[in-house]
Amino acid sequence: MHRKFQLLILLCLAVNSSIAQDVEIPALNIGDVAPPLRVREWLKGTPVKKLEKGKIYVIELWATWCKACIRGMPHVSALTREYRDKVTFIGINISDNKPIGELRTFVNNMGDKMDFPVAVEDSNFMATEWNDATLVKGIPKCFVVNEEGRIAWYGLSSLLDNILPKIVNNTWDVQAALAKRNFDRRVQYLDSEAGYDLLAYQSNRLKPGDRGKPEAALIAIEEIVKKEPALKYTPSVAYHTFLSLLKTDPRKAYEYGKIAMVTPTYEYFADPPFEQVGGAIEWAMEWYGDTLKLPVEIYRLGAEAYQLEIDGFPASEILHKKYQKMATMYWRAGDKSDAIKAQERAIDFLKKTKKVSREDLAAFECRLQQYKGM
Structure with a gap:
């Protein structure tokens, strides 16, 4: 079993929540009143003592050890300059063991790449009451607090370009965003469960000639998708579908893969986001592309999958x-x-x-x- 794919399943099962009855509900979600800010010291910029109603805030949680956080700083800085008169941006360092002096030096060395006020959390309040309360403990993570003092949205700052203008223009539907987030959580959870169940049909690569049970896997997938149609092209299901079709009907694998790679599924809640369907195609090709006799179109599809990943994560x-x-x-x-x-x-x-x-x-x-x- 591909280690990356195992990690995907384990992490998804560990961090995802759903509106389903047997899945934990997050303590902090879209639409909830924002918790207070608690910081120990400001490292840069004008301090923000509290979140005031009538103002919009973007709060970026980060740490010095988080490479994805550092990669995203220039983008957050660009947004800070673009919305300087409309939105207050704040970067808050969490879950970091470095002394204040080292943190200050780090921020100073970032220069214009970190062009917004920066603070250090007080104790672990921002980590526990903001970050962990969403049940998605990874960083970077940004929260947008609207003029009513509520969480309008949270996620990756790389997605703010399409979200922040609507919040600023007061055209953002918080309830619709909450409904979508809950639906996405449920689908992501079900996708992870399905991926785990479908492992039973996969071949053992340590046993030469073992092809697994691809026909049975496709029957099981059909039943899974019948119960929840939204799972047809989700990453875990896509991996097993594409892999099973590679072994049974490569032409259908190609047709399925082409559609899967351009079909949106659910929003991811970590950075870098767990690889989407492009990653599922990658894994299958990486493991079986040299052991199965496949038409050239399949290998070109594999190349397209890598390009999709590159386009999605250009700073990787x-x-x-x-x-x-x-x-x-x-x-x-x-x-x-x-x-x-x-x-x-x-x-x-x-x-x-x-x-x-x-x-x-x-x-x-x-x-x-x-x-x-x-």
């Missing part, structure tokens, strides 16, 4: 790996020129990583020469 620190795997897909499809281009991109991004070794660079360049020479 593993773009070099994504591009290299994309190159492999193109090569298996017989698209030599595209394979070379993808491998060249892989090398470009590898050179930008902080700790690139000579061995890794040599291996990437060797692969490129193989593509060019064959």
Whole structure:
């Protein structure tokens, strides 16, 4: 079983909540009155003593150890400048063990990349009463508090571009947002459960020749989707559907994958978001693309899945790996020129990583020469 996919299932089961009867309801949700701010010290900008009604706030929770938090700071700073007269942005450091002096130095070194007021939480209040109360404990996470003092939305700040204008213009429907969030939680939970149940039909890669029970898996998936149609293209179900079709009818796998990769399912609540359907296609191709005899269209679909992931996470620190795997897909499809281009991109991004070794660079360049020479 792919370790990444196992992690997806375990994390989803651990952090997701639902409106279903047997799933815990979050203590803090969209539409609830925002808890008070409790900070120990302000590191930058004008202090905000309390959340006032009549004002809109964006509260970004972060930590120095959180790479995704740091990657998102320039975007939050850009929004701060764009909405300077309409929204108050605050960054609050949580769950960080560094002394105040080190935190202050870190913030100062960020400069304009952190162009908003920054504070350190008091005790663990912001971590427990804000972050953990949503039942989604990962960061970064931003909360938008509307003029009524209620949580209008929370999630990844990368999604604010489409949400914040509506909140500022007072066209944001809080109740609709709450209903969607609850529905998304339920679907995500059911998707995770389905993925766990479908493991029983997957092959054991430690046993050569074991193909699992793909026909039985497809029957089980049909029953799952009949009970909840929204699960047809969700990541866990998509993984098992695509994988089972690869083994039984690659043409149908291709047709399903093409639709799945462009079909929205549910909103994710962590950063980086658990890989969506593009990731499901990736995992299946990564594990079985070299053991099954597949039509070239399937390998091109695999390359498209990697591109989807790259487009979704352009600031990812593993773009070099994504591009290299994309190159492999193109090569298996017989698209030599595209394979070379993808491998060249892989090398470009590898050179930008902080700790690139000579061995890794040599291996990437060797692969490129193989593509060019064959």
